[in-house]
Amino acid sequence: MRIPRQNRDLRHYVLRRDVGKLFLYALWILSWCMGALAYNLNHQTYPPERRLLGWRLALWIVAAVIVGFFLFRIHSFFLDRDFIGTLESVGLSHTYTGSRDPGAFRSAQYDFRLHKVLTVRLENGKKKRVRVEEKQGSYVYYRIGDRLIGLHGLPYPINLDSDEQTGYACAACGRVHKEQLPHCDQCGLSFLDPAQLPRTFKK
Ligand SMILES: [Zn+2]
Incomplete structure (x- = not known):
C-alpha cells in the first residue's frame, strides 16, 4: 500500500528513515570489516591462527551482521508492515x-x-x-x-x-x-x- 500522492512529504520521510537506517547498518558492518583488516595488518608477524582469517573472520562478520540487525532495528522492515x-x-x-x-x-x-x-x-x-x-x-x-x-x-x-x-x-x-x-x-x-x-x- 502506498501513501497517497498528496502526502509526498510523508513518503520522503519514511524513505529517508529507511535509507538512513540501512546506510548506518552498512557503515556498521564496514567498520567491523575495517577493524579486522586493521588488526591483521598490525599483527602481521602473528601466526595465521591468531589473526582474523578464515572462519574467525567469517564469525566476526556474522557477529557484526547480527548485532547491527538489532541495534539498527532492521527487523522493523519485516515486522512493521501495513x-x-x-x-x-x-x-x-x-x-x-x-x-x-x-x-x-x-x-x-x-x-x-x-x-x-x-x-x-x-x-x-x-x-x-x-x-x-x-x-x-x-x-x-x-x-x-x-x-x-x-x-x-x-x-x-x-x-x-x-x-x-x-x-x-x-x-x-x-x-x-x-x-x-x-x-x-x-x-x-x-x-x-x-x-x-x-x-x-x-x-
Ligand atoms: Zn506531526
Missing part, C-alpha cells in the same frame, strides 16, 4: 528514563512516558499489538471499535473513523488536532486524510 483492522482494546504501559532536563516540568528527575498498547483485530482474524507513545488527545483518538490503518514507517496508526470528537492525528508525531489541517502544527508534515485511505485490503 495493516488495517478494528481496534479491540487499549492498554497502557509506561517507561521511566532518567533525565536532568532543566526545562522539565516540575523539575522531574525522571522522564515519564506513557504508552498506549493498541490491540487491533486484523482482517485475517489475527491480533496485532501496536505500541505508541501517548500524546495529548490520543486518549480519545483511539476509540474502541474504530477502524485503524497502520502504514510502514509511520508510528501512529490513523483512525479511519476519526471525526470532530476524536480529532485528527498526525501519523508521524502523533499530535492530535481538533480539525483536519493540511499540515501538522507540531512536526510540519502533511496530514493523511482518512477519506483517501482504504478501509480494507480486500478488493
Whole structure:
C-alpha cells in the first residue's frame, strides 16, 4: 500500500528513515570489516591462527551482521508492515528514563512516558499489538471499535473513523488536532486524510 500522492512529504520521510537506517547498518558492518583488516595488518608477524582469517573472520562478520540487525532495528522492515483492522482494546504501559532536563516540568528527575498498547483485530482474524507513545488527545483518538490503518514507517496508526470528537492525528508525531489541517502544527508534515485511505485490503 502506498501513501497517497498528496502526502509526498510523508513518503520522503519514511524513505529517508529507511535509507538512513540501512546506510548506518552498512557503515556498521564496514567498520567491523575495517577493524579486522586493521588488526591483521598490525599483527602481521602473528601466526595465521591468531589473526582474523578464515572462519574467525567469517564469525566476526556474522557477529557484526547480527548485532547491527538489532541495534539498527532492521527487523522493523519485516515486522512493521501495513495493516488495517478494528481496534479491540487499549492498554497502557509506561517507561521511566532518567533525565536532568532543566526545562522539565516540575523539575522531574525522571522522564515519564506513557504508552498506549493498541490491540487491533486484523482482517485475517489475527491480533496485532501496536505500541505508541501517548500524546495529548490520543486518549480519545483511539476509540474502541474504530477502524485503524497502520502504514510502514509511520508510528501512529490513523483512525479511519476519526471525526470532530476524536480529532485528527498526525501519523508521524502523533499530535492530535481538533480539525483536519493540511499540515501538522507540531512536526510540519502533511496530514493523511482518512477519506483517501482504504478501509480494507480486500478488493
Ligand atoms: Zn506531526
